[in-house]
Amino acid sequence: MKIFNESISDIFRHRLTSVLFGGVIAITVFILCIFISVIYNLDSIEKKWSREVRIVAFPSQNADIPAVTAQIKKVKNVIDAVSIQPAAVFELLKKRFPNQEITLSESVLPSMIEIRTDIHHIDEAKIEISKIADIEEVTVNTAWYDNLKNLTSSVKYVSLIVAGLIFCMAALLISYVTKLGVIQRKPEIAIMRFCGATEWYIRKPYVLTGVILGFIGGGLGILFYLSLDYLMQEIIGSFIDTWRTGTIAQMLFVYLLAMLLGAIGNFMAFTRGDEDE
Amino acid sequence: MIQFESVSKVYGSRVFALNSVSLKIVRSDFILVTGSSGAGKSTLLKLIYGDIKPTHGSVLVSGQAVEDLSGRKLAYLRRQLGVVFQDFKLLWDRTVLENVALPVIIWNTKDVDPYYMAEKVMKDFDLWKYKDLYPYQLSGGEQQKVAICRALVGDPWILVADEPTGNLDPLASTEIFDIFKEASKRGRTVVVATHNERSISMHSGRIVRLEKGRLTD
Numbered sequence: 451m452k453i454f455n456e457s458i459s460d461i462f463r464h465r466l467t468s469v470l471f472g473g474v475i476a477i478t479v480f481i482l483c484i485f486i487s488v489i490y491n492l493d494s495i496e497k498k499w500s501r502e503v504r505i506v507a508f509p510s511q512n513a514d515i516p517a518v519t520a521q522i523k524k525v526k527n528v529i530d531a532v533s534i535q536p537a538a539v540f541e542l543l544k545k546r547f548p549n550q551e552i553t554l555s556e557s558v559l560p561s562m563i564e565i566r567t568d569i570h571h572i573d574e575a576k577i578e579i580s581k582i583a584d585i586e587e588v589t590v591n592t593a594w595y596d597n598l599k600n601l602t603s604s605v606k607y608v609s610l611i612v613a614g615l616i617f618c619m620a621a622l623l624i625s626y627v628t629k630l631g632v633i634q635r636k637p638e639i640a641i642m643r644f645c646g647a648t649e650w651y652i653r654k655p656y657v658l659t660g661v662i663l664g665f666i667g668g669g670l671g672i673l674f675y676l677s678l679d680y681l682m683q684e685i686i687g688s689f690i691d692t693w694r695t696g697t698i699a700q701m702l703f704v705y706l707l708a709m710l711l712g713a714i715g716n717f718m719a720f721t722r723g724d725e726d727e
Numbered sequence: 728m729i730q731f732e733s734v735s736k737v738y739g740s741r742v743f744a745l746n747s748v749s750l751k752i753v754r755s756d757f758i759l760v761t762g763s764s765g766a767g768k769s770t771l772l773k774l775i776y777g778d779i780k781p782t783h784g785s786v787l788v789s790g791q792a793v794e795d796l797s798g799r800k801l802a803y804l805r806r807q808l809g810v811v812f813q814d815f816k817l818l819w820d821r822t823v824l825e826n827v828a829l830p831v832i833i834w835n836t837k838d839v840d841p842y843y844m845a846e847k848v849m850k851d852f853d854l855w856k857y858k859d860l861y862p863y864q865l866s867g868g869e870q871q872k873v874a875i876c877r878a879l880v881g882d883p884w885i886l887v888a889d890e891p892t893g894n895l896d897p898l899a900s901t902e903i904f905d906i907f908k909e910a911s912k913r914g915r916t917v918v919v920a921t922h923n924e925r926s927i928s929m930h931s932g933r934i935v936r937l938e939k940g941r942l943t944d
Contacts, residue, residue, distance in 0.1 A: 641816050644776065645830040645877070646806035648799050 457658040464634070470627045471660075471712070472667035478620035479671025479708045480678075485613040486704065487679070487696050492602040494694060499598055500569040505576055505590045507563045513584035519563055525578045527571040533563045569595070617711065624715025628656070632719055653717065660716030661709045668708025672701055728753050729775060729885065729916065734784035736770050736940075744770040746940040747784070752918060754884070757911035759930050760920040762937035768920035771937065772889050775918065776808050777801045788885070806834060809878025811888035815870045817862040817877075824849070824858040827876045834881065841880075848876045852906070868899030875906055886910050888919045892926065900926065 461468045509518050515533045522531040536559040567575040572590060580588040632639075642652055679695050696704075729752040736745040745767045752758055760768045773779045774786045780794040787793070788804060796804055817826050824845055831841035849855045852872050862870050871891060878886060888907065892900035904919075904926050911917045911932070921927065927934065936943040 637816070638818055641818060641829070642833060643802070644778075644805060644810045644816070645833050646802050646881075647833045648802040651802075651833060651835075 453655055453658055456655045457662055460655060460659050461662065464631045467627055467631045468663060471624055471663045474620055474623050475664055475667025475708050475711060476670040478616060478711065479668045479704055480674045481616055482613055482704055483672060483675035483696060485609045486700050489606050489609050490696055491693060492606055496599060496602050499595060503569055503592055503595050505565040505567060505579060505588060507565060507579050507585050508560055508587040509584050510586050515561055518582065518584045521582055522563060522565055522579055525575055527568045527575045528565055530566040531563055536561055621711055621715045621718060625718035628716050628719030656716045657713045660712030664709035664712025668705045672705060730787040732785045734774065734781045734786055737782040743940045748942055752916060754916055755911060755914050757917045757932040758935055759927055760918060760935045760937065761922055761927055766937040767940040768937055769889050772887050772920050775887055776805060776810050806881060807883050807885060809883040809886045811874050811878050811891045813890035813893040815874045817870060817874060819862055823854065823860050823862065823873050826862060826873055827880055829877060830881045844880050848880050852876055867895050868902060871895060871903055884915055886915050886917045890920055892923050
């Protein structure tokens with residue numbers, strides 16, 4: 451409690467430094483939240499599109515379609531299977547293109563079964579389905595999904611690298627800001643050393659000050675992010691209906707990161723100030 | 728016991744602050760270290776309290792080689808020492824009582840009240856009346872007495888003082904040296920660096936003279 455009080459009075463004693471410190475953390479957290487949000491949303495977009503990937507199976511002419519469909523449903527990793535009857539499709543086409551009646555005098559479409567599977571096991575499912583007796587051909591087109599996945603993965607990795615760089619830069623910036631305070635307190639630190647203070651005793655209040663400022667700055671950063679998120683949903687929500695706000699767990703993670711950032715920044719500042727002595 | 732074994736301290740590449748100094752200081756010794764400016768007095772004292780490390784040789788305090796100590800061990804060694812400086816090195820934003828109690832607060836020893844310890848030593852030095860004042864409200868002599876109180880509050884067995892009377896008038900200087908004599912009589916080892924001629928001439932104990940980093944006698 452004594453150290454906590456000491457840290458609080460230290461924050462007030464070095465108001466300008468504290469505001470700068472908290473500001474850097476708030477901005478960093480804000481940017482990190484945006485990055486996390488982008489990564490999170492890319493993940494959910496990818497998941498959503500993964501559900502659109504289908505295996506298409508073509509049964510033989512005389513196959514018992516409902517029986518084959520039931521058999522397919524039993525295959526491991528298959529989520530759902532729907533048979534598409536040529537007659538139904540033919541009726542739909544006739545309605546859509548009434549002027550093409552002569553050409554579409556009779557159905558030339560084959561029967562097919564659309565199968566939804568776990569995207570991670572699509573190839574295994576395809577092999578299993580092709581083993582079924584009345585299945586003539588099995589096709590699957592994952593190229594578009596693979597391209598999308600590659601794109602989102604690239605964006606995610608770049609975002610992670612940029613977020614990491616921002617974190618490091620923020621820690622460095624904070625250490626510079628705090629260094630000013632350390633220089634101011636150098637004589638006091640020297641006296642403490644002569645009185646037998648251990649390095650940890652001297653560093654403790656600094657680290658705690660960093661955690662407190664991380665707590666305040668982190669809170670502000672998350673508040674900025676949530677405000678922006680709210681505004682964006684109000685403005686562009688109708689265009690991007692899948693956009694989601696970060697989860698509570700993600701926000702807590704960023705909050706903890708902010709406090710860690712404060713502690714690391716101050717710890718680094720102390721080490722750097724110390725080396726200059 | 729404090730022991731210097733062929734200790735040299737070189738600043739930069741060729742400035743010898745101390746050159747092959749060997750010295751033994753036993754318990755209750757009251758030693759004056761004298762010499763002109765740049766003779767190496769402060770360097771000798773800094774080596775005792777581990778502010779710097781020797782370039783060659785070894786400095787033993789209580790059987791421990793100071794140059795080998797770092798971090799926590801050095802901090803604990805410093806708890807056996809009281810250090811007094813020419814410029815007092817007091818904390819201006821803390822009261823006299825808080826300044827004196829500082830070492831014991833730092834040590835954070837169980838069942839020891841830092842303020843009670845500070846009160847005891849301050850009463851010995853007639854400083855209790857100033858307990859709520861700030862150092863800048865005191866005279867130079869009084870400030871130095873506060874610094875000595877801080878050095879003595881933890882009951883160290885070694886008292887090291889670097890030009891403690893450098894900023895004081897003759898009367899205050901005499902008073903400060905009387906305090907050191909008293910500390911020595913009570914069994915403490917006192918090492919004082921000074922070029923205060925009056926104090927040197929009146930000193931009945933051992934005098935260590937340094938010249939250009941070497942002992943002259």
